[in-house]
Amino acid sequence: MLHKRELPNSEFEDLNKVYQVKLKLLCWLLCTPPAGQVTKEDIETLFGKNSKLLGWFGTRRLGKPDKRTQFGQALDVLANKARSEPIEANQVANAIEHDAVFHQKWHEPGFELKFPCGFTDWLEPVKAVAEPFYDWLASEKGFAKVVFGLTGCNMTRSKIMQAYRPQSLGICGYCDGPLGEIGSKADANDCEHFFPKSKWPHLAIHPANLFASCKGCNETWKLNKTPMGNADEAGIRGTYHPSLLSGASLISVAAKQSPDHPMRVSIEIRDAAVPERAQTLVETLDLEARWSNDVNEKMDGRGVSVFVSKAFQDRFRGQAPVEAEIDELLDDSIIWARKNISKEERSIRLAAALQYQKDCHLAQIIQELL
Ligand SMILES: [Zn+2]
Structure with a gap:
């Protein structure tokens, strides 16, 4: 919020490729929900017959018809809700697609986030599908290069934090204090969602929503606070953003x-x-x-x-x-x-x-x- 922080293009593009898979999955579940459980065949229809994503979404992630994983169940629940409330489901998909380009429209008159505002009973089912993507990013292997067609190596949380390192010069973009050494326990860095993933899960792992901060800022002070309020017009106008409006030169x-x-x-x-x-x-x-x-x-x-x-x-x-x-x-x-x-x-x-x-x-x- 104080200092400008931008993910370098190569990492931005790679993380965006992963994000687009998540976005496509969410919008598909909402707009054209399959009848019954989400199957491998459905995934094939969505991403194409030869996509490497078929293997990625396989039994390990979705489970079997009689023994679904938590993620598999979350897909089924969202699809089920979308089938029973198709008009609203379409509106939710539109809102999520609108919000996905927030970084291109920040501070434009009339811009605000449209989800979950007005669709609060969709928040939990969307979150159950959207949030695990962050857990996978945080895992050791992250998102595999060959599966997601990345230009760099596998996309992981620590890769994001390393990518911010050269421009940050060891300074936390939020508090102007020191960023700890990556991986050190005493004063480590943290990966921070500007729009907290608890409230805006559709923006979890969005490449313009992830920043490296000092551990104190993320774990002690910012936590799930929302400096953007409800991300309505007044809320957006009333805050600095780590890459779109930095405060150091304005305060x-x-x-x-x-x-x-x-x-x-x-x-x-x-x-x-x-x-x-x-x-x-x-x-x-x-x-x-x-x-x-x-x-x-x-x-x-x-x-x-x-x-x-x-x-x-x-x-x-x-x-x-x-x-x-x-x-x-x-x-x-x-x-x-x-x-x-x-x-x-x-x-x-x-x-x-x-x-x-x-x-x-x-x-x-x-x-x-x-
Ligand atoms: Zn800090």
Whole structure:
């Protein structure tokens, strides 16, 4: 939501091939539901006689007529519901197809997601068919190259996370903090659905809906929160999107004196153009509190950040501090931090904290450096 993150074309296209299979399956079940159980022959009609997908959908995934897998049962249930409510089933299919191109229409007037709004009793049966695709993506083998006609290797969740790595420069696109090493337990990355799959299961594994975030953002703060509200017009307008509208260049961040202690700061994040976007960002990720804590941890308890003390020692080793020089050092540091927004973790809050120190505590900083 803060920094722009786009899946590279090759991974986007490959994941999209898998997504299109899921989309085709959902729309087929809704628009032309087979009579009785979904069989291998039905799958053959859907994907063609020679498709490698026939094997993929085989007994292992659907089960036998008398012993269906959970996924096989989910297909049967959705088809059954579609047979009994054909008009509404067609409307659901149209809504799902409409939403599948959300990334091409984001913020266009009148754009909003059409499913499950108005079709809430379809949510669970659609979810039962749609959600397992994410579990398969997360599995070790993922989606096989030969079956789905991929140009790269098998499509897996860890491949998606690796693909984001070069452009992210180790920075979480949501909170501006560090992305952990992939696979490390202490500070690992997570694969995050911007539109949570619990509420919009038809967008699970959609290539414009999957992002790498730090584990804290995904597991502790964002969880299943919906910064886009109900994904209606107001909800979409009121949030930043990781690849379609990034917040870092739109927000203003200020550090101010904390109400509970004169030497502590509190961070404020605003967006003058669309205030609700910044508000959503803050509320979704608890960002002001997290950034305030982080900045205060870097203070050494005397109102001078470790950063300033170190920069001073590096530049003026052994010399007495002079006001004009410290002022310049702070200016340089602020310029450096602003230039490094999106390139170095925590740069946004660092720039704000240094500005506050320069504006409000210059004399004290000099005193403490003596
Ligand atoms: Zn994060």
